[in-house]
Amino acid sequence: MEGETFSGLGSGATQADSKVIQSFQKNFVQVQSILDQNRLLINEINQNHESRIPDNLSRNVGLIRELNSNIRRVVDLYADLSTSLGRSVAASSEGTPLEP
Structure with a gap:
């Protein structure tokens, strides 16, 4: 997805449309990066779990906390995407300019 652009905008695409799309792409790249890290x-x-080494098992506590934090970040990014998409659909149906 990184580096790709959305096609199908045609000549009717406005600068605001472009900003919304760039915002979507930025969020999707962030989500993908977090999912790769997860x-x-x-x-x-x-x-660590399979090793059953006490130090490794203790380390898992911090790793699981980091994983949970990352999952929350992904949920927040998807919520932002959903809100932005809803706004852009509403704005386009009303014929008003889109804001990212």
């Missing part, structure tokens, strides 16, 4: 955290948590 995948690494989950792998490390699993390895």
